[in-house]
Amino acid sequence: MNVSQVNPGQPVAVVGAGLVGAGWAIAFARAGLNVRIYDANPHTASAALPWAANQLAALHRHGLIDEAPEAVAARLTLADSLAQAIDGAAYVQESVLERVDVKRQLMLDLDALAGADVVIGSSSSGIKASDFANDLTISPRVLIAHPVNPPYLVPVVELVPSTQTSPETIAFTDRLMRGIGQSVVHVRKEIEGFVLNRLQAALLREAWALQRDGIASCEDIDKTVRDGLGWRWSFMGPFETIDLNAPGGVADYANRLGPLYHSIARSRTEDGPWDDALIARVERDRRAHLPADALAARRDWRDERLMAFAAARAKDGDKR
Amino acid sequence: MNVSQVNPGQPVAVVGAGLVGAGWAIAFARAGLNVRIYDANPHTASAALPWAANQLAALHRHGLIDEAPEAVAARLTLADSLAQAIDGAAYVQESVLERVDVKRQLMLDLDALAGADVVIGSSSSGIKASDFANDLTISPRVLIAHPVNPPYLVPVVELVPSTQTSPETIAFTDRLMRGIGQSVVHVRKEIEGFVLNRLQAALLREAWALQRDGIASCEDIDKTVRDGLGWRWSFMGPFETIDLNAPGGVADYANRLGPLYHSIARSRTEDGPWDDALIARVERDRRAHLPADALAARRDWRDERLMAFAAARAKDGDKR
Known part of the structure; x- marks a missing residue:
């Protein structure tokens, strides 16, 4: 140190x-x-x-x-x-x-x-x-x-x-x-939520909206991240991920997929889907999946997983 | 099987x-x-x-x-x-x-x-x-x-x-x-980008906008995910993450932090920041960080990391 x-x-x-x-x-x-x-x-x-x-x-x-x-x-x-x-x-x-x-x-x-x-x-x-x-x-x-x-x-x-x-x-x-x-x-300029919570907010906004619109269940949205998107994001950020995902790098990726992403962005310009009815529905979904009296044990599980993750990172020298 | x-x-x-x-x-x-x-x-x-x-x-x-x-x-x-x-x-x-x-x-x-x-x-x-x-x-x-x-x-x-x-x-x-x-x-209804690419699009949209507005560098945005947000997302989805992040579960979290997230959502209603000048700037940033002739080797590194990640998951019985 x-x-x-x-x-x-x-x-x-x-x-x-x-x-x-x-x-x-x-x-x-x-x-x-x-x-x-x-x-x-x-x-x-x-x-x-x-x-x-x-x-x-x-x-x-x-x-x-x-x-x-x-x-x-x-x-x-x-x-x-x-x-x-x-x-x-x-x-x-x-x-x-x-x-x-x-x-x-x-x-x-x-x-x-x-x-x-x-x-x-x-x-x-x-x-x-x-x-x-x-x-x-x-x-x-x-x-x-x-x-x-x-x-x-x-x-x-x-x-x-x-x-x-x-x-x-x-x-x-x-x-x-x-x-x-x-x-x-x-973070070079003050902005609400800084970088981390803004990135989390962007993903959550889409997750809540998909749930609200009946596109997928909470559990299926969670699976999409923990069994898919989250794998790369645990060792690469979003820019490196797309930089490696097109033969010519990030500009190549942006030119290929920019129109799709632009179209998705155009479809999500309303300012926020967290109303009380939706919150109640997500709460019901989560409690059906994980009862309230199991929350504490699941937090212990999460902390154990984080420790195991940190140990695995430390073991491979945090190769970056 | x-x-x-x-x-x-x-x-x-x-x-x-x-x-x-x-x-x-x-x-x-x-x-x-x-x-x-x-x-x-x-x-x-x-x-x-x-x-x-x-x-x-x-x-x-x-x-x-x-x-x-x-x-x-x-x-x-x-x-x-x-x-x-x-x-x-x-x-x-x-x-x-x-x-x-x-x-x-x-x-x-x-x-x-x-x-x-x-x-x-x-x-x-x-x-x-x-x-x-x-x-x-x-x-x-x-x-x-x-x-x-x-x-x-x-x-x-x-x-x-x-x-x-x-x-x-x-x-x-x-x-x-x-x-x-x-x-x-x-995915219960057809929607452009389905769930996975819509979630990725939401996070990328914010990442590109933060870069465009000079809030943080590509590399610092990447760090925010790979050394922070991505850890939990590699074994929990976004709903489970917030469900465990407030004493009373997801509804408690939504009531506490809804106003912040709503305010962030209100600040991002323009329909997409991927213009040519921005793409060129991100491409320059990435190439300064990883030269074009190193992309192939970095893809091999990524694939090795994914295999190691899969092996670690398989080893602990993919406890979920």
Whole structure:
């Protein structure tokens, strides 16, 4: 790991210790960094440690950490206050509630407490940094660092500057994130949903519409992805996929299939199919397939699959 | 394998022996069926056999077939004519050129030659069966059976009836495809692009637009999928993904995130961004990332990754 832009022994802080924040704590600690964890709710903060210990044990079972889980867990400490958490920290990862007023209040608090150097990344999955982090002393040092959950398994992180973020802040966070093993995506302009959730939204919009129009069942739409489309997308993005799918590369593909895709796009210009009747129907379909009392067990299955996937990736050296 | 609806020894026919047709031949032969291969171009047909032998050897190396590759290859035979190919066949998989006039002519020929029982599946990836297969004696026995390439690795197949396809034809093809190990998706109404290419089109539309608007580079958009979104989609579809992503399941998720997705959908109602300048820019980006003379080697890499992915799936019993 190259986390050399953080001084030896200098901690990072995790503020907000729900699933996302606690997941970040593991990602940082696994890479050798000392992590201070703070949550306004002390119960949430203290629950994060046994949860992390469990996850670290699972990572060890899957061969995803070499160190003893206890050695990694020993780098996690709880802080009693925001001030204590960020005192001397090189970086703060903010993962509080996804609400603009809550994030703004935290930025005001950090503005009053933070040193002149600390960089602050926000886990916001959709709210732009400019909506809560501007016009403060810290503003040049705040940006979005949006993970996929859990960040210690799925490597992608979107870095999205506000209109006031400095280039140095982007460069620092890029190095830090690559240093702990994340895959960094630079979103160059603020846009609702950033890149990841916009791509997911586009696919979901079509999926909901196909269900609404009686074209295919939820389960058959799911099969189309998990037994078809998703295979290539698990190791190649959409541009590389089509680049390799025509003899002459992506331009050749676009010229051959552009008219079909254009026609499909023309057929889907209404602005969104998520009405209550449709939601109720999809909910019924899903519950027929997976009863509500089986959701928790299925989430455990998903997490095991993600760990197995990460282990397989790590094993083949993540050949890309 | 349960291919019991095909009589013992009764062959299936593959008409059109390009990459898709030859891939189908492997999928059928691997399951124990005798396959007759015909292509109007004799060079294409005879090239299919050594190509299939190579692929079967690779499948064997990856532990994806138990039989000796030669034993599977021995079930593939070339036919000198369309009549010879389909004589006594239980099923014909059509994989000729994706052009409505070419497919219509083949249907006219099959109508003149085919017995009263044979079922005909078309590999068409976008053209509806009603556009080329209607108003013939065989019409009730024709449907779309659209694979992902290669069908012997990626299991999904979309069955799409024409307006004249009989329910028995759908049921027969469903059993046959499940019998040879495919994952069957039923598309209940004819729609351009069916389900798979519509979902791909939706994601690509957003990807092209993000590139066009300078939000992110091709490579960063690709990373977002291969290091993020694509992980879950390789073993769960989009509905299951969101069903597990909110405490109360899919309706809970839709109520929480519906407004965000709706807003994203409202921002993307123009009908398609694939203009020549954009295509040229994406082509430049991709060629900077992967030179044209490296495309072939990268396709080999992709095929190896797909085989490794299939082997990993088979190993864990394809737990779903």
